[in-house]
Amino acid sequence: ETGVTQTPRHLVMGMTNKKSLKCEQHLGHNAMYWYKQSAKKPLELMFVYNFKEQTENNSVPSRFSPECPNSSHLFLHLHTLQPEDSALYLCASSQGAGTNTYEQYFGPGTRLTVT
């Protein structure tokens, strides 16, 4: 499946580094999501964008900064992360977001390790 792509697939960074995760969807969807997946919380929603507007921010620390320049691209900017931020970061997209929920299509994820 190549509908949702994520880069890089693996990332190792120090706590003082700044890095960005990229997600691109080729499905013509209007909503995009960032999830964090770890052993403690299998699928933890971080951010939701619907028609490029951020509609959800689930109390995510400010060291995670999302950016959605258009409906096809989503970034997650990372800075001064902590070791407990090590996890699989999944991007997803759907036709829309809201009460008429649509299925979500996930990218392969970025495996992040913070040293």
Place this chain on the structure above:
Amino acid sequence: GQQVMQIPQYQHVQEGEDFTTYCNSSTTLSNIQWYKQRPGGHPVFLIQLVKSGEVKKQKRLTFQFGEAKKNSSLHITATQTTDVGTYFCAGGMLNSGNTPLVFGKGTRLSVIA
């Protein structure tokens, strides 16, 4: 916040045995979705149920949505090694505004050949 509870957390079965995972919400759902994540992979959409009491089948998989639209189940008949993975339910919340699906914690299925 709103939660969707899923049990069991883990299930180990012999190949050929049946498997069921259950999903429960304290509030009425607008719909329920099921996803499968293979080891090392990402969640993949399986199915969506919308109507009260709805039952859908995909080969050996049977999905049910409760009459009250608060619970759901996924049943696999005669498991195979290809069924290995984590199965997530995700509930669509009523009056959610732009709040998307709420995922359960998943049931990890192991199949012993």
